Amino acid sequence: MSWKESNKTYQILKAAEEGGYGVVAAIAYNIEHIVAFVRAAEAKKSPFIIQFFPWAITATDGLLVRAAAEAARTAKVPIAIHLDHAQDEALIRHAADTLPFDSIMVDMSHYDDAENLSRTRDLVAYCHARHITTEAEPGRIEGGEDGVADTADLVGVMTTEQQVDDFLATGIDFLAPAFGNVHGEYGARGPVLDYDRLDQVRRRVAQRARVVLHGTNDFPEEVMRRCIAGGISKVNVNKLVLDDYLVFQKMQAAGLPLTALVERGIEATQRLVEWQIDVCGSAGKC
Numbered sequence: 001m002s003w004k005e006s007n008k009t010y011q012i013l014k015a016a017e018e019g020g021y022g023v024v025a026a027i028a029y030n031i032e033h034i035v036a037f038v039r040a041a042e043a044k045k046s047p048f049i050i051q052f053f054p055w056a057i058t059a060t061d062g063l064l065v066r067a068a069a070e071a072a073r074t075a076k077v078p079i080a081i082h083l084d085h086a087q088d089e090a091l092i093r094h095a096a097d098t099l100p101f102d103s104i105m106v107d108m109s110h111y112d113d114a115e116n117l118s119r120t121r122d123l124v125a126y127c128h129a130r131h132i133t134t135e136a137e138p139g140r141i142e143g144g145e146d147g148v149a150d151t152a153d154l155v156g157v158m159t160t161e162q163q164v165d166d167f168l169a170t171g172i173d174f175l176a177p178a179f180g181n182v183h184g185e186y187g188a189r190g191p192v193l194d195y196d197r198l199d200q201v202r203r204r205v206a207q208r209a210r211v212v213l214h215g216t217n218d219f220p221e222e223v224m225r226r227c228i229a230g231g232i233s234k235v236n237v238n239k240l241v242l243d244d245y246l247v248f249q250k251m252q253a254a255g256l257p258l259t260a261l262v263e264r265g266i267e268a269t270q271r272l273v274e275w276q277i278d279v280c281g282s283a284g285k286c
C-alpha cells in the first residue's frame with residue numbers, strides 16, 4: 001500500500017470524488033474557527049479540511065496548526081490539516097519538517113512557467129518524502145473590488161490541457177484549475193464560469209489527481225453545486241463561512257464580555273459551515 005492511501009487529505013478527497021460530493025476546506029484564523037469547523041463537521045457527520053494561510057504559521061509560531069491537528073485527531077469524523085497558497089520555499093520546507101500538515105499547496109506562481117514547474121517539482125518531492133500530499137494551481141486570477149474587468153480578460157489565463165499535463169508531471173495530487181473563478185471579489189455581476197473548461201480539465205486530469213475549487217467568495221448555492229457536479233472534490237471557502245463571524249465581531253466587540261464574544265463567535269461560524277457542508281453534499285458521508 002502506498003503511503004498516500006493513509007494520507008488524510010488524500011483519503012477524504014478520493015472518497016469525495018468517488019461519491020460525487022464536495023468537501024469544505026475552510027480557512028481558520030483563530031481557535032474559535034477551529035472549534036466551529038470541528039463541531040459543524042461532527043454535527044453533520046461530514047469529512048472536513050481545515051486550512052491555514054502561511055500567516056497562521058508565522059503569527060502563532062505554528063501553535064494554531066498544532067491546535068487544529070489535535071482537534072482533528074480527536075474528532076469523530078475525518079478532518080485533514082492543509083496549508084493554502086504557500087509561496088515561500090523556506091516556509092514550505094519548515095512546515096513540512098516541523099508542523100502536522102496532511103497536505104500543502106505549493107504556489108510558485110510568482111515565477112515564470114518553467115521556473116514555477118521546476119520549483120513545484122522539487123517541493124512536491126520534499127513534501128512527498130515526508131508523506132504530505134500537495135496541491136497546485138495553474139493560472140491564478142485576481143479579482144478586485146470591482147470584480148474582473150471583462151470576461152475576455154479571463155480567457156487567456158484559463159487552465160489549458162497542456163498546463164494540466166505539466167503540473168501533474170510535477171507529482172501534485174490536487175489541481176486547482178482556473179475556469180473563470182477568481183480570488184477576491186467578483187463585483188456586481190457575480191461569478192461567470194466556463195463549465196466546458198472545467199469539464200475539459202476534469203477529463204484531462206482523469207484519475208491522476210483530485211480537482212480543487214478556489215475563489216468561491218459570494219458563490220450562490222447553485223454555482224457551487226454545478227462545480228461539484230463538474231468533478232470538484234475540494235471546495236476552498238473563506239468569506240462564505242466567516243462572514244457572520246466577522247459581522248458579529250464588528251457589531252458586538254464593544255459591548256459584550258470576551259467570553260460571550262468567543263462563544264457566540266463559534267456559533268455564528270458553525271451555522272455557516274453547516275450550511276456549506278449541506279451545499280457541498282458531504283453531510284452524512286461518515
Ligand SMILES: [Zn+2]
Nearest residue numbers: 137183214215
Ligand atoms: Zn487559489
